[in-house]
Amino acid sequence: MNRRQQVKRRVGKYEVGRTIGEGTFAKVKFARNSETGEPVALKILDKEKVLKHKMAEQIRREIATMKLIKHPNVVQLYEVMASKTKIFIILEYVTGGELFDKIVNDGRMKENEARRYFQQLVHAVDYCHSRGVYHRDLKPENLLLDAYGNLKISDFGLSALSQQVRDDGLLHTSCGTPNYVAPEVLNDRGYDGATADMWSCGVILYVLLAGYLPFDDSNLMNLYKKISSGEFNCPPWLSLGAMKLITRILDPNPMTHKRAGEKKLGNLCYTY
Template sequence: MNQPKIKRRVGKYEVGRTIGEGTFAKVKFARNSETEEPVALKILDKEKVLKHKMAEQIKREVATMKLIKHPNVVRLYEVMGSKTKIFIVLEFVTGGELFDKIVNHGRMREDEARRYFQQLINAVDYCHSRGVYHRDLKPENLLLDACGNLKVSDFGLSALSQQVRDDGLLHTTCGTPNYVAPEVLNDKGYDGATADLWSCGVILFVLLAGYLPFDDSNLMILYKKISAAEFTCPPWLSFSVMKLIARILDPNPMTRITIPEILVDEWFKKGYKPPVFDEKEDTNLDDVEAVFKDSEVRFKDDFYHLIYPLLSTM
């Protein structure tokens, strides 16, 4: 007789197939055995995280996502740890990446692109109000749920406002070249909010045009195009959206349009419904602190046990 397959469990979650893999993490489909709710389980190897000094970045990603409870942002439910692994339980989003939608179906009509852009601005505005800057906004990091609603994901490169220096600016160059704001490239410090907004402008252009506003195989030429905001809107766009894109893709962050100004823009406002959601405050980070504290102590102990026999023979 065939033995029934024993399902692997992590806490109350039954773990299934792998749905994604990166350098430091594997993402598996899982199901909450109490509620039957599907989740995405991000599994990190503690030893790799500590060896590559990634603990602070992972802590930051988790802390960031715990601060954000918004219908257009992927939810983080909880964090757990074992002797060798860190488990991050995330909302399971079934509709794929917005990027795939563009690749498979090409450019969008203005009303469809507008709906996604409105949801993106809602999410980004909320993140900024919590002192959180994403810093890597692009269609690959925008997921769609079963109802076609946009969900911002991947806060691995995000920055919390505590990391802002005394000059009030962030100083880490990061992101994906085609979507990065000119001030991020010039290495003189930048405002996380205005840099995120530039990326939103590039995303809007891509949704409507079906191609990137700034593109070149030579990185130096690409950076020059971005710094000069050297792009041309396709002729099929309406004048009102061309005007909005030009105000977002302003190479000067001081004169670039702000989110409050976008919210009253005539093109943006059409059919706009602000999100209504119940926000429960719960930003307790004890679970993640415990997960990392335990692993840091164990890592030091293991190191001591390896080194001690060598020292005693010297």
């Protein structure tokens, strides 16, 4: 056994390998369960940084949320451990990259392929809602693909639990990525988490089929105006069914949009 193997780092029963991702508050490393040989993703957070940037509540929420969810199209949380200085989150290792990269590299998708991803997304989101969890930042960068091309929702850092709903039955935190955010989230009068997630699913479906965003502008105020007025055009190659579904989801009228959201999200899979 050489010296490098002897000093191989371990966290609990996990042998830690190369870095596979790095963010502001976390580093993600490839690791292997020494008991089963199963590969995992090890998310390492620095406690000092987390406290300094007042991220403790968000991290707690992400962990609490992921513990509630066990679904084939959601990245699985296996366990959480901590040392004096670090928090270790052991996650399912997903090898196929981001759906975002697939769109950037391959361009728009054929309708059958887009439909498959959309159905997997909607099934997973519907399941999350049934557990009282709203993601609030659904976008292709947060959708991973496994080795078999199945979609996996990741990054619940901005998710809201139903306990955060105020007395008016609405959420009040503006968050998410502007191009994918529902108009009611932007107008700051409270919004329904499930309906807001559904809007993001509609934007994702459009991106899969068109290869570009329905609402886009370098000026943020102009972008908000386009989203609030539902100002977008469907490309001519979209089928009538896809156009109808996207138009139904991306309806900026809060009343009709809300009514659409109150219908079981899972039903969308069968209308498309």
